Every structure is written in C-alpha cells, then in structure tokens.
Amino acid sequence: MHTILALDQGTTSSRAILFDRQGRVLATAQQEYPQHFPQPGWVEHDARDIWTTQLACARRVLAESGVDAAQVAAIGIANQRETTLVWDRRSGAPLTRAIVWQDRRTAETCDALRAAGKADLIGRKTGLELDAYFSATKLQWILDHVPDARRRAERGELAFGTVDSWLVYRLCGRHVTDVSNASRTMLFDIHTLGWDRELLDLFGVPAALLPEIVPSAGVVGHTHDALFGRAIPIAGIAGDQQAATFGQACHRQGMVKNTYGTGCFMLMHAGDEAPRSRHRLLATVGWNVGGRTDYLLEGSVFMGGATVQWLRDGLGIIERSGDVEALALSVPDNGGVMLVPAFVGLGAPHWDPYARGTIVGMTRGTTAAHIARAALEAIAYQSAELLAAMQKDAACAVHEVRADGGAANNDLLMQFQADLLGVPVVRPRVTETTALGAAYLAGLAVGFWQSVAEIEAQWQVARRFAPQRSAAWREETMARWVRAVAHARAWAQPHPA
Numbered sequence: 001m002h003t004i005l006a007l008d009q010g011t012t013s014s015r016a017i018l019f020d021r022q023g024r025v026l027a028t029a030q031q032e033y034p035q036h037f038p039q040p041g042w043v044e045h046d047a048r049d050i051w052t053t054q055l056a057c058a059r060r061v062l063a064e065s066g067v068d069a070a071q072v073a074a075i076g077i078a079n080q081r082e083t084t085l086v087w088d089r090r091s092g093a094p095l096t097r098a099i100v101w102q103d104r105r106t107a108e109t110c111d112a113l114r115a116a117g118k119a120d121l122i123g124r125k126t127g128l129e130l131d132a133y134f135s136a137t138k139l140q141w142i143l144d145h146v147p148d149a150r151r152r153a154e155r156g157e158l159a160f161g162t163v164d165s166w167l168v169y170r171l172c173g174r175h176v177t178d179v180s181n182a183s184r185t186m187l188f189d190i191h192t193l194g195w196d197r198e199l200l201d202l203f204g205v206p207a208a209l210l211p212e213i214v215p216s217a218g219v220v221g222h223t224h225d226a227l228f229g230r231a232i233p234i235a236g237i238a239g240d241q242q243a244a245t246f247g248q249a250c251h252r253q254g255m256v257k258n259t260y261g262t263g264c265f266m267l268m269h270a271g272d273e274a275p276r277s278r279h280r281l282l283a284t285v286g287w288n289v290g291g292r293t294d295y296l297l298e299g300s301v302f303m304g305g306a307t308v309q310w311l312r313d314g315l316g317i318i319e320r321s322g323d324v325e326a327l328a329l330s331v332p333d334n335g336g337v338m339l340v341p342a343f344v345g346l347g348a349p350h351w352d353p354y355a356r357g358t359i360v361g362m363t364r365g366t367t368a369a370h371i372a373r374a375a376l377e378a379i380a381y382q383s384a385e386l387l388a389a390m391q392k393d394a395a396c397a398v399h400e401v402r403a404d405g406g407a408a409n410n411d412l413l414m415q416f417q418a419d420l421l422g423v424p425v426v427r428p429r430v431t432e433t434t435a436l437g438a439a440y441l442a443g444l445a446v447g448f449w450q451s452v453a454e455i456e457a458q459w460q461v462a463r464r465f466a467p468q469r470s471a472a473w474r475e476e477t478m479a480r481w482v483r484a485v486a487h488a489r490a491w492a493q494p495h496p497a
C-alpha cells in the first residue's frame with residue numbers, strides 16, 4: 001500500500017488527490033460543479049452533483065495515475081462545512097437541494113432568536129455566533145418548508161447530514177459525522193462533544209435525524225466494492241478548514257493558517273480546551289485524534305476567491321481566475337477604488353447578514369483593472385480584520401500566517417496580505433493542505449503514518465512573503481477599508497430605519 005486518497009469536497013469544486021508517504025501529491029483530479037442562486041442571498045448545490053463529481057474525481061485520479069485501489073491504504077475526507085442536506089434513508093434521495101453555508105435565507109430566523117435572548121446560550125454551548133451560516137436554521141428551514149418533512153423525520157425516515165455525512169453514506173452506507181463537522185451545526189456542545197438536547201428543542205430538530213458522531217481519525221467503514229473495484233477503508237474525516245489547519249501542521253497553540261478558497265478561513269490553534277472569543281470569532285473543534293480533542297479559534301470570511309470568480313462569471317472581465325493577477329498588475333494601484341464583497345453578507349468579525357457588495361471611490365478613470373485590483377485587495381483586507389481580532393483574543397504574538405487554497409497562488413495577493421498584516425505570509429510546498437490534512441488523519445488511523453510528529457516534519461516552506469510597508473501605511477490603509485465597509489453594512493435590512 002503506497003498511497004492515501006483524499007477527497008476534498010469544496011464549495012467551488014470536488015477534488016481527489018493521491019498522496020505518498022512523504023506527504024507529496026502524486027496525482028490530482030478536479031471538477032467544478034454548478035452553483036444555484038434561486039433568489040437573492042440564496043445559494044444551493046445539487047446533492048447529486050456533489051456526489052457524482054466527487055466520485056468521478058476519485059475514479060479519475062486512480063485511473064489516470066495507474067494506481068490500483070489495492071494500493072490505497074485509506075480514504076480521508078475533507079468537506080465544505082455547514083452545508084445542509086436531508087435525504088430519505090431508504091432510497092437515498094435528497095429532499096431538497098443542499099442549502100450552502102453561504103445561504104442567507106434564515107437571517108430573520110436568527111434575528112428572532114437573538115431578540116429572544118438565545119445568542120448567549122448558543123455561544124456558550126457551541127462556540128458559534130448566532131448566524132445563518134451554520135446548519136441548524138438551514139435544517140429547520142427544510143423541516144418547515146418541505147411538506148411532511150418533520151413528521152417523516154420524527155418517524156426516523158430521514159437523515160440529516162453535512163457534506164461529510166452525505167459522502168460517507170454514499171461511499172459505505174453509514175450515517176456518521178466527525179466531531180469537527182458536528183461542531184459547525186449549532187446543535188453540538190463543543191465541551192461535552194455530543195448533540196445537545198436543549199439546542200435540538202430550540203431548533204425543532206428531531207434526534208432521529210442526526211448522524212452518529214465519530215472521531216476525526218478512525219475507520220468508519222469500507223467503500224462499496226462496486227465503487228472502486230474493491231473496498232477501501234474510510235479512515236479520516238474533517239471539515240475542510242480544520243483539515244487544512246492539520247495539513248499546515250499548526251499543532252501548537254498560537255500557530256495560524258489562512259485558507260484562500262471560496263471564502264477565507266483563518267484558524268489559530270487554541271490548545272486542548274475550548275476557547276471563548278471576546279471579539280466575535282468562533283471557537284470550534286479542530287480534530288479528535290487518539291482520544292485527544294484539539295480546539296481552534298476561527299475567523300470566517302464568506303467571499304474570498306469567490307470574489308475573483310465573480311469577476312470571471314458575473315462581470316466577465318477575466319476568463320480564468322488566475323488571469324486576475326495580470327489584470328490587477330496592469331495598473332500601479334487601485335486608483336482609489338475599494339470593493340467590499342459582501343455579496344452574501346459579512347462574516348467575522350462583523351456578522352452582518354444584511355450587508356451587500358459595494359464598490360466605492362470610482363471616478364471616470366476607473367477601469368476593469370482597478371476593480372480587479374480592488375477585488376484582490378478586499379480578500380486581504382477581510383483577512384487582516386480576522387488576524388487583528390485573533391491577536392486581541394489570544395493575547396499572543398503571531399509570528400507568521402501559513403497560507404493555502406486556490407487564491408494563495410496569487411503572488412500579488414500574498415505580498416499585499418503580508419504588507420497589511422505586518423507579519424510574514426508563508427506558502428508551503430504543498431498548497432493542497434486541505435486534502436493533505438484529510439490524508440494525514442486517515443493515514444494516522446491505519447498506521448500509514450505513525451505519529452503527529454512524523455507528519456509535522458514533512459511541512460516545508462515554498463515561499464515567504466515578508467512585510468514591506470510601514471505601520472503608518474497599514475493603519476492608514478485599514479482605516480480606509482473600515483470606511484468602505486461602513487457603506488456596505490445593513491444594506492438589505494428587511495425593515496430599514
């Protein structure tokens with residue numbers, strides 16, 4: 001057995017990657033799939049697309065690399081988190097399209113819960129902000145809007161799951177979720193590591209819907225023979241951001257990674273006790289390996305690389321995401337333009353579901369290139385707000401930020417990020433750290449790797465972006481960003497003042 005197969009089911013695409021014992025990428029397959037926006041603020045995926053693209057990628061990576069399933073020691077899964085699915089236990093048919101983490105349709109439900117004074121209870125138990133981002137209100141929406149759903153759920157006919165549950169169910173028939181994914185549902189107590197009765201009652205969720213909770217590393221089942229020609233153990237599961245933190249070898253308190261994917265997710269290792277943020281960050285389960293639970297502090301930004309996707313698909317000013325760098329570099333600076341990509345509201349630290357995308361500072365000289373530059377810079381500004389909150393919360397100096405995800409390949413963005421943060425941004429040799437983290441979890445469970453120390457030693461720097469600007473520049477530039485954000489806030493408020 002010489003490889004681990006990682007399945008990385010992301011918001012933009014499904015990916016399958018084979019890793020060798022040194023943690024190097026042997027082969028990759030990737031496929032984008034459709035995004036559905038049926039109403040403003042709504043974002044959906046077809047659960048069947050998630051499964052078929054993920055399976056197709058897994059099969060393709062094996063076929064194209066000539067690796068036989070017998071050579072695969074285990075499968076590890078990393079997935080977009082919070083995205084909510086309900087399916088029929090008998091037929092496996094999904095009840096609705098999956099409600100994606102970016103979907104804002106339950107913002108008013110969250111307002112009502114806040115008005116009823118529930119935010120503190122939820123925060124204490126789950127470590128989360130009361131926001132439409134998380135699964136609980138999405139699941140509640142499905143139960144309230146699909147005829148007969150709640151009654152069928154009570155009778156045990158339906159299954160709820162995040163994307164990890166859905167994939168495992170299709171791969172081997174079990175209905176499970178790992179602790180890291182469970183910690184994003186808003187139904188899970190991060191201190192006791194179990195589903196919480198009081199929260200289930202609050203959201204009207206029948207317990208019969210819920211998956212069994214499993215550790216992040218451990219064999220949960222074997223794939224159906226027909227899928228890959230022979231059964232492969234599924235041995236690792238984690239939410240993609242926790243997996244990326246693991247893959248970036250952030251195993252010690254205070255270490256930070258930022259993933260520049262669809263969104264931007266900055267996570268700091270917080271030790272083996274759940275932290276409580278005082279600056280509107282999230283406390284979340286990192287992983288549970290070998291009986292130990294590690295916790296993370298997280299800042300989530302909803303539109304990261306997806307802003308570049310919008311330049312491509314919405315505005316049509318670039319053909320491929322990678323083209324944004326050349327376009328942005330064709331002008332010396334942003335020409336005074338700032339873009340606040342609050343297309344689906346703002347996440348941490350603002351948590352404003354009613355904010356909407358805004359471009360300020362345009363003049364008659366403004367061109368597509370300035371907009372492209374402003375879009376890239378916006379990714380960095382939002383991440384800088386996260387690090388500022390994190391440093392206040394953790395009261396510790398951050399020495400570097402480890403970067404990964406599709407947009408981390410953009411040198412202009414990485415340099416601007418380092419300039420804004422005032423700390424080095426480091427890109428590792430393997431940027432597929434989400435998949436790598438899932439591979440490591442699976443590999444540890446089946447003895448492919450022996451210890452966390454062994455995999456920690458595999459992490460290597462490819463490029464370090466050192467800050468090149470003064471503290472005064474940072475302060476002045478961030479102050480302009482804060483002004484721009486003020487223009488985006490509360491725009492789509494249901495009952496504006």
Ligand SMILES: Nc1ncnc2c1ncn2[C@@H]1O[C@H](COP(=O)(O)OP(=O)(O)O)[C@@H](O)[C@H]1O
Pocket residue numbers: 010011012013260261262263304305306307308309321322323324325405406407408409410
């Ligand atoms: N060179 C680049 N510069 C900026 N953004 C990029 C670049 N390449 C890819 N992206 C963006 O990164 C995102 C894809 O990153 P990825 O890590 O694959 O995301 P996910 O895991 O969320 O599907 C897309 O939104 C894409 O627009």
Ligand SMILES: O=P(O)(O)OC[C@H](O)CO
Pocket residue numbers: 009010011012079080081082101239240241261262263300
């Ligand atoms: O699909 P990604 O990589 O942008 O990750 C999505 C996150 O898991 C949402 O919380």
